[in-house]
Amino acid sequence: MKARRRVVTQGKGGPGSRGAANAPAPKIRRTPTVRAFRSAILEPRPASGTRIAVPVVAPVRPSVDPTRSSAVDLSLDLGRGLVLRNPILVASGTFGYGVEYADVVDVERIGAICCKGTTLRPRQGNRPPRVTETPAGMLNSIGLQNPGVDAVLDRYAAQWAGWRVPVIVNVAGESIEDYVGVVRKLDLVPGIAGIELNISCPNVGRGGLQFAIDQEAAAAVTRAVRRATELPLIVKLSPNVADIRPIAAAIAEAGADALSAINTLSGMALRADRTGPFLGNTYGGLSGPAIKPVALRIVYEVAQVVGIPIIAIGGVTGLDDVLDFLAAGAVAVQVGTAIFADPTLPVRLVDELAAACARRGLVRYDALVGTALPRRPGAASAKGVEYRP
Amino acid sequence: MQLVDAELQESRQILPGQWLQQYHAPTLASAARAGQFVHVRTGDWSGLVLRRPFTINTADPATGAISLHFREVGRGTAWMTNLRPGERVDMLGPLGQGFQVDSRSRHLLLVAGGLGIADLRLLIDEALRDGRQVVLLYGCRDTSEVYPSSLLPDELEYVVATDDGSVGHHGFVTDLVIEYEAWADQAFACGPVPMLRTLAGLVAGRKDRLGVATLGRKRGGGRPIAPGSTAARKKAFLQVAMEQHMGCAVGACLGCVVWGVDGPQRVCREGPVFAFDEIDWDATAADGTHVR
Numbered sequence: 001m002k003a004r005r006r007v008v009t010q011g012k013g014g015p016g017s018r019g020a021a022n023a024p025a026p027k028i029r030r031t032p033t034v035r036a037f038r039s040a041i042l043e044p045r046p047a048s049g050t051r052i053a054v055p056v057v058a059p060v061r062p063s064v065d066p067t068r069s070s071a072v073d074l075s076l077d078l079g080r081g082l083v084l085r086n087p088i089l090v091a092s093g094t095f096g097y098g099v100e101y102a103d104v105v106d107v108e109r110i111g112a113i114c115c116k117g118t119t120l121r122p123r124q125g126n127r128p129p130r131v132t133e134t135p136a137g138m139l140n141s142i143g144l145q146n147p148g149v150d151a152v153l154d155r156y157a158a159q160w161a162g163w164r165v166p167v168i169v170n171v172a173g174e175s176i177e178d179y180v181g182v183v184r185k186l187d188l189v190p191g192i193a194g195i196e197l198n199i200s201c202p203n204v205g206r207g208g209l210q211f212a213i214d215q216e217a218a219a220a221v222t223r224a225v226r227r228a229t230e231l232p233l234i235v236k237l238s239p240n241v242a243d244i245r246p247i248a249a250a251i252a253e254a255g256a257d258a259l260s261a262i263n264t265l266s267g268m269a270l271r272a273d274r275t276g277p278f279l280g281n282t283y284g285g286l287s288g289p290a291i292k293p294v295a296l297r298i299v300y301e302v303a304q305v306v307g308i309p310i311i312a313i314g315g316v317t318g319l320d321d322v323l324d325f326l327a328a329g330a331v332a333v334q335v336g337t338a339i340f341a342d343p344t345l346p347v348r349l350v351d352e353l354a355a356a357c358a359r360r361g362l363v364r365y366d367a368l369v370g371t372a373l374p375r376r377p378g379a380a381s382a383k384g385v386e387y388r389p
Numbered sequence: 390m391q392l393v394d395a396e397l398q399e400s401r402q403i404l405p406g407q408w409l410q411q412y413h414a415p416t417l418a419s420a421a422r423a424g425q426f427v428h429v430r431t432g433d434w435s436g437l438v439l440r441r442p443f444t445i446n447t448a449d450p451a452t453g454a455i456s457l458h459f460r461e462v463g464r465g466t467a468w469m470t471n472l473r474p475g476e477r478v479d480m481l482g483p484l485g486q487g488f489q490v491d492s493r494s495r496h497l498l499l500v501a502g503g504l505g506i507a508d509l510r511l512l513i514d515e516a517l518r519d520g521r522q523v524v525l526l527y528g529c530r531d532t533s534e535v536y537p538s539s540l541l542p543d544e545l546e547y548v549v550a551t552d553d554g555s556v557g558h559h560g561f562v563t564d565l566v567i568e569y570e571a572w573a574d575q576a577f578a579c580g581p582v583p584m585l586r587t588l589a590g591l592v593a594g595r596k597d598r599l600g601v602a603t604l605g606r607k608r609g610g611g612r613p614i615a616p617g618s619t620a621a622r623k624k625a626f627l628q629v630a631m632e633q634h635m636g637c638a639v640g641a642c643l644g645c646v647v648w649g650v651d652g653p654q655r656v657c658r659e660g661p662v663f664a665f666d667e668i669d670w671d672a673t674a675a676d677g678t679h680v681r
Contacts, residue, residue, distance in 0.1 A: 093641075093642060093643075094637065094641060094642060095641055096637075096639070096640060096641030096642070097641075100637070100639040100640045100641040101637075101639055101641065103390040103391065104390060104391065104392050104481065116641075116643070124652045124653055125643060125646070125653055127648070127672075128633060128634075128645075128646050128647060128648065128653070129633065129634045130634070130643070130644045130645070130646060131439075131634050131635070131636045131642070131644035131645070132634055133437065133438060133439045135436060136436050136438065137438055138438050138439055138636070140636065140642070140644055142642070142643045142644060145643045145646070145653060288438040289438065337438050338438070339637070340438065340439055340440060340636050340637045340638075340642065341430050341437075341438060341439065341440055342430070343392070343481070343639075344392065
C-alpha cells in the first residue's frame with residue numbers, strides 16, 4: 001500500500017492558535033488532517049484482527065490482479081455505523097425514492113440512495129415550468145414537492161428496509177422545529193440508514209437556505225438535529241456563500257458525522273421571447289457538468305478545515321470526475337443530473353472505480369483520497385479563492 | 390420501461406423543420422401504446438445533459454419499427470436530424486400513461502394542433518385496427534404546415550383548419566368541434582395549451598347542449614371512480630396529451646409537472662395523457678408552458 005501523506009492545513013500562530021489561552025472559542029476545528037478523514041474508510045486494522053479485506057499472499061506489496069477488480073475493497077464508514085459498500089451514491093432529487101428507476105437500474109449495487117427532500121408536511125412545490133437545460137447543465141426549481149415525512153415512511157420505509165443499499169433521507173424544513181420534527185419521525189425507523197440535512201435548497205422562499213449561509217444558524221440546526229437523533233447525520237452545504245470554510249467547520253463542530261457538497265448554484269433562464277423568466281419560480285438551481293469546477297473548489301477547501309468525511313456532489317459524469325473529487329479530499333461522490341441521461345451510470349462507476357484501483361495495484365481505494373491537497377500548511381492554495389478579502 | 394439501443398432506419402423532413410424518423414426497436418414497437426413516449430439520449434452529452442422526450446408516432450410490432458415526429462428546435466433535435474441510417478440511439482421507454490379508449494366507443498374524434506399530431510398518430514392506427522371510425526381535425530398556421538395526407542390511413546376522415554384560411558376551414562381547429570361532438574363517443578386532443586383549454590371548455594358544456602348521458606354510467610348506480618384512475622379517464626369524453634419540459638421521465642425528479650385540480654401532476658408518470666377535468670386550465674394557461 002502506498003505511504004500515507006500527512007497533511008497539516010493550519011499551522012501554529014494562526015487565528016485559532018492553540019497557544020492562545022485567552023483567545024475566543026475557536027470557530028474552526030484545529031489542524032484536521034487528511035489522515036483524519038481517510039480514517040473514515042474502513043481499513044484492515046491489525047489490532048482488531050477481524051477485518052481483512054483480501055487474503056494477502058505476498059507480505060511486502062500486496063498486488064491485485066488487474067483483471068480481478070472484484071477483489072478491490074470500496075467500502076467506507078461515514079460514521080455511526082453508516083457503512084457503504086462503495087463510495088458512489090445517488091444525489092437527492094435525481095433518484096426519487098429509489099423505486100422509480102428500478103426497471104433499468106440494479107439499485108442494490110449503488111453505495112447509498114439519497115431520497116427526494118422530505119419535509120414535515122406535504123408540499124406541492126413550485127409552479128411549472130420547473131426544469132430547463134442550460135449549457136452543460138440544467139436548472140431546476142422543483143420547490144421541494146413531496147408528500148410529507150409520514151407519507152414517505154408509509155409508502156417506502158418497508159421496502160427500503162428490505163434493500164441491501166442504505167437509504168439516506170434528505171430532510172428539508174423552514175425552521176429548526178421543522179427539521180427536528182422530521183428527524184424525530186425518522187429516528188429508529190427500520191429502513192432509514194441516515195439523514196442528509198438539506199439546509200441549502202435554493203428554490204423555496206423560506207427553504208432553509210438561510211441556514212446554509214450563516215454559520216451560527218447552520219451550527220444551531222445541526223446541533224438541534226444531532227440532539228434529536230442517533231442516526232448518522234450528513235449536512236449538505238450550499239455553494240451560494242462567500243466563504244464556505246467557517247460554515248463547514250461550524251457544522252462539523254456542531255456534531256455532523258459527514259458533509260456533502262455541493263447543492264445547486266442559484267441561477268435563472270429567460271423565456272425564448274425574453275418577456276420574462278422561464279422558470280415558474282423565476283430562479284432555479286444549476287446542476288450538471290457546468291458546476292463541477294465549483295464543487296471541486298469547495299470540496300478542496302472544506303477538506304482542509306474539517307476532519308469528518310466529505311461526500312462530493314456536482315457534475316459527476318464519469319470516472320475522471322470521481323477520481324478528481326477523491327483526490328480533492330472527498331471520500332465518496334454523489335451522482336445527480338447525469339442519471340437523467342444515463343440511469344446506469346452510478347452502477348457503472350462502481351465497476352470502473354474498482355477496475356481503476358485494480359489497475360493501480362490497490363486493494364483499497366483510500367490511497368486515491370486527498371492526493372491533490374496541499375502538502376504543507378500555509379501554501380497559497382490553502383488560502384481560499386484569491387478574490388476574497 | 391427499458392433502455393433500448395435503437396437503430397435509425399430512415400430519416401426525412403416531411404414538413405419545413407419537421408422530421409419523421411424511423412427506428413428499429415422491436416421491444417418498444419411491441420410494448421408501445423398510443424400516447425406513450427420515449428426519452429432519447431442525444432449525443433454530445435457534455436453539453437446536453439438531458440434526454441429529449443418524444444411521443445411514439447407509430448409502432449409496428451411486425452417489423453419492430455417505431456417512428457418519431459419532431460420539430461427541429463434546438464441542439465438536441467439538430468443532432469438527431471444529422472444522424473445517418475444505421476446509427477444507434479439510446480432510448481428509454483415506453484414511458485407514461487397512454488390514451489384510454491373505452492371498448493364501447495365506436496366514433497373517435499381526434500383534435501391536433503400542429504405537432505400535436507405526433508401524439509395522436511398511433512391512436513389512429515390502433516382505433517382503425519379495432520374497427521372504430523376516426524375523424525382527425527387538424528389545425529395549423531398555413532399550407533406549408535399541413536400534415537401530408539399520404540402519411541395517414543385512407544380510412545380516416547381528415548379535416549384541416551388553417552389560421553390564414555389557405556387550406557380548409559379559415560380559423561381555429563376548435564371551431565370545427567361543434568359539428569362532430571354529437572357524433573363522437575370520445576375525443577382525444579394534443580396541441581397548444583390555449584387550444585386544449587378551449588376544447589375543455591367546449592366539452593364541459595357538451596352535455597347541456599346535447600342532453601347525452603355520460604358514457605357508461607348506470608342510472609343512480611355504480612361505485613364512485615377515483616379521479617385520475619384509468620377507469621375515470623376511460624369514461625371522460627375528452628383526453629388530452631400534455632407537454633412539459635422534462636428531466637428524468639420516470640417520476641423521480643418532479644420536474645415535468647402541469648397543474649391539476651389536485652395539485653401538481655407529473656407529465657411523465659400520471660400523464661402525458663390526462664382526462665380534461667384533471668387539469669386546472671386557468672393555472673396551466675397562466676404558467677405559459679408552451680412558450681418555447
